[in-house]
Amino acid sequence: MNSINVVPLFVIIPLFSAFFISIVGKFVKRNAVYALSVIPCILLSFFSFNALRLLQSAPGHMLLYKIGGWAPPFGICMAVDAFGVFMLVVVNLVALFICIYSTGYMEKYTDMPKFFTLFFLMLTGMNGLIVTGDLFNLFVFLEIASVASYALVAFGTEAEELEAAFKYAIMGSVASCFIFLGIAFLYGFTSTLNMADMARVLATSHSVFIIPFVSALFIMGFGLKAALVPFHAWLPDAHPSAPASISAMLSGVLIKTLGVYALARIFFNVLGITATHLAVFRFLGAISLVIGVVLALSQWDLKRLLAYHSISQIGYVVLGIGIGTPLGIFGGLFHLLNHSVFKSLLFLNSGAIDYSVGTRDLKHMSGLKEKMPITAGTNMIASMSIAGIPPFNGFFSKLIIIFACVQAGYFGYCLIAIVGSILTLASFMKVQRYAFLGELRQACQNVKEAPFVMKFSMIALAVICVLGGFLLLPSLRPFINNAVDVLIEGAKYSAIILGETAK
Amino acid sequence: MMIYLLCLILFCIGLYGVLRKRNIVKIIVGLGIIEYSMNLFFVLLGYRTHGRSPIEARTENVLNMVDPLPQAVVLTSIVISLAVTALVISIAIRIYEYYGTFDITKIKRLKG
Numbered sequence: 183m184n185s186i187n188v189v190p191l192f193v194i195i196p197l198f199s200a201f202f203i204s205i206v207g208k209f210v211k212r213n214a215v216y217a218l219s220v221i222p223c224i225l226l227s228f229f230s231f232n233a234l235r236l237l238q239s240a241p242g243h244m245l246l247y248k249i250g251g252w253a254p255p256f257g258i259c260m261a262v263d264a265f266g267v268f269m270l271v272v273v274n275l276v277a278l279f280i281c282i283y284s285t286g287y288m289e290k291y292t293d294m295p296k297f298f299t300l301f302f303l304m305l306t307g308m309n310g311l312i313v314t315g316d317l318f319n320l321f322v323f324l325e326i327a328s329v330a331s332y333a334l335v336a337f338g339t340e341a342e343e344l345e346a347a348f349k350y351a352i353m354g355s356v357a358s359c360f361i362f363l364g365i366a367f368l369y370g371f372t373s374t375l376n377m378a379d380m381a382r383v384l385a386t387s388h389s390v391f392i393i394p395f396v397s398a399l400f401i402m403g404f405g406l407k408a409a410l411v412p413f414h415a416w417l418p419d420a421h422p423s424a425p426a427s428i429s430a431m432l433s434g435v436l437i438k439t440l441g442v443y444a445l446a447r448i449f450f451n452v453l454g455i456t457a458t459h460l461a462v463f464r465f466l467g468a469i470s471l472v473i474g475v476v477l478a479l480s481q482w483d484l485k486r487l488l489a490y491h492s493i494s495q496i497g498y499v500v501l502g503i504g505i506g507t508p509l510g511i512f513g514g515l516f517h518l519l520n521h522s523v524f525k526s527l528l529f530l531n532s533g534a535i536d537y538s539v540g541t542r543d544l545k546h547m548s549g550l551k552e553k554m555p556i557t558a559g560t561n562m563i564a565s566m567s568i569a570g571i572p573p574f575n576g577f578f579s580k581l582i583i584i585f586a587c588v589q590a591g592y593f594g595y596c597l598i599a600i601v602g603s604i605l606t607l608a609s610f611m612k613v614q615r616y617a618f619l620g621e622l623r624q625a626c627q628n629v630k631e632a633p634f635v636m637k638f639s640m641i642a643l644a645v646i647c648v649l650g651g652f653l654l655l656p657s658l659r660p661f662i663n664n665a666v667d668v669l670i671e672g673a674k675y676s677a678i679i680l681g682e683t684a685k
Numbered sequence: 686m687m688i689y690l691l692c693l694i695l696f697c698i699g700l701y702g703v704l705r706k707r708n709i710v711k712i713i714v715g716l717g718i719i720e721y722s723m724n725l726f727f728v729l730l731g732y733r734t735h736g737r738s739p740i741e742a743r744t745e746n747v748l749n750m751v752d753p754l755p756q757a758v759v760l761t762s763i764v765i766s767l768a769v770t771a772l773v774i775s776i777a778i779r780i781y782e783y784y785g786t787f788d789i790t791k792i793k794r795l796k797g
Contacts, residue, residue, distance in 0.1 A: 318758055325765045329772060336776055341783040342794050344776055351773050352712060355766075356703060359719050362762065366723070369755070370730040419795045 408441020426533020
């Protein structure tokens with residue numbers, strides 16, 4: 183196993199399967215397409231856990247791959263550290279369950295191979311963005327993931343979906359332009375595109391203007407990809423319009439990888455975090471948290487309600503990271519993991535309801551608990567997780583974020599986090615009340631439970647929701663703690679990469 | 686210095702097009718102008734007065750050298766913008782089939 187470097191496989195496997203499926207998809211049966219798409223996802227999950235294991239013994243806790251054998255800063259390198267492997271596990275695990283779910287859910291859509299092609303292209307973009315150690319490669323992978331997601335939002339090609347996709351594509355492209363401009367300025371200043379080398383040059387330089395200017399461009403660009411509040415306008419349209427499995431992918435992992443991961447990686451490990459950056463993160467996080475949940479309260483479309491909650495929950499993650507203490511970042515990353523699990527689950531539930539009942543409007547569904555017990559049960563677990571009710575995973579991460587606020591002395595933000603949590607609970611009680619409890623409607627008498635593959639994914643994610651709290655046990659805690667250390671000791675990132683490759 | 690200012694002006698024209706125009710084709714053109722100005726700016730960064738050739742010729746005094754890396758990077762970036770533009774235009778065509786108009790103020794079935 184040691185002879186094969188595991189790092190480039192995270193890009194190769196999904197990229198290969200994307201085009202392989204699109205070529206052979208026309209000539210084989212549907213079940214073969216399902217198998218061809220589920221197998222790469224299983225492989226990716228296996229390799230991400232394998233990378234987690236390899237990381238323990240790797241020198242400097244960093245898995246490196248030099249493309250073409252050229253040592254950085256001259257060549258392009260791929261680097262996976264504890265933060266990267268944390269994201270890889272989250273992304274690939276969620277993608278596996280969503281892929282299994284899609285094999286059942288996508289039956290009503292016509293062109294299966296094209297769907298999986300786009301799905302795997304999006305996965306390529308996300309995995310590539312996580313493993314890359316080169317700033318321009320980061321931009322390329324970001325665009326691969328973004329373009330695939332624009333196309334997936336428009337996949338149903340109905341009027342509303344096209345409108346949402348157009349809005350998303352224009353805003354996303356302008357955001358990408360800002361990111362590209364930021365990279366151009368950094369390249370002009372440092373004459374390198376390697377992230378480690380760039381961090382080294384920036385640490386020794388004494389320019390007053392370049393860092394704040396580039397920071398503003400990156401916060402705008404990645405903030406839009408993460409849907410933080412002043413830049414959130416595309417999300418409530420785009421996420422509900424996609425097919426449910428893609429909504430789960432977009433809300434569950436895409437906004438976190440493209441937004442939060444890229445933001446944290448660049449600010450903590452490349453630019454060098456300052457108190458001003460942290461204050462901006464905290465502020466953006468707090469207003470996203472409040473505005474997202476307040477707007478969610480008045481929604482009647484189930485998926486739109488969930489989309490507004492994504493904005494609110496991303497606010498928690500960014501607030502946690504913005505506190506800047508080890509405990510705060512721990513809470514932020516833990517909430518990132520938890521949110522990707524329970525938000526995917528909630529979107530899969532909404533997809534199951536859409537599949538069986540044929541509506542997303544809360545006013546038109548009632549008493550589904552009788553007919554769809556598994557959807558109702560898993561939805562109850564996910565709702566309680568997102569609302570922060572013990573003993574589910576969402577409770578622990580919110581509690582840690584609130585503790586970190588108190589510990590760092592930000593009592594205002596602590597209050598905001600608590601109020602946001604209460605409002606979240608209120609809005610999910612509304613979902614439970616209207617969708618699952620109450621009288622069964624006449625029109626819903628013939629509703630059947632979703633097919634087996636869909637139930638399987640929902641149950642698996644629900645089990646992770648219930649067991650998520652165990653990650654706080656001392657024996658499992660290094661999984662997140664090591665990722666936190668990477669961010670806290672930001673400057674070590676470049677020292678390790680440049681030191682390892684110089685040998 | 687002048688040429689960088691022109692780059693900025695081009696960028697602002699593109700941004701104006703995206704933000705203020707009502708016709709979605711004009712919005713796409715605005716997006717294209719923004720992307721061109723970005724690429725132009727990055728290519729311009731390759732020109733350094735008193736520059737030296739990259740990496741291998743530290744001791745030699747090579748004149749008239751342009752940094753080749755931005756050109757390679759911009760080529761990739763142009764391909765990406767092509768993909769985005771093609772996708773957005775095809776979405777715009779389908780929108781016209783459904784709504785019968787390119788006017789962004791009349792295309793608003795989504796709200797809330």
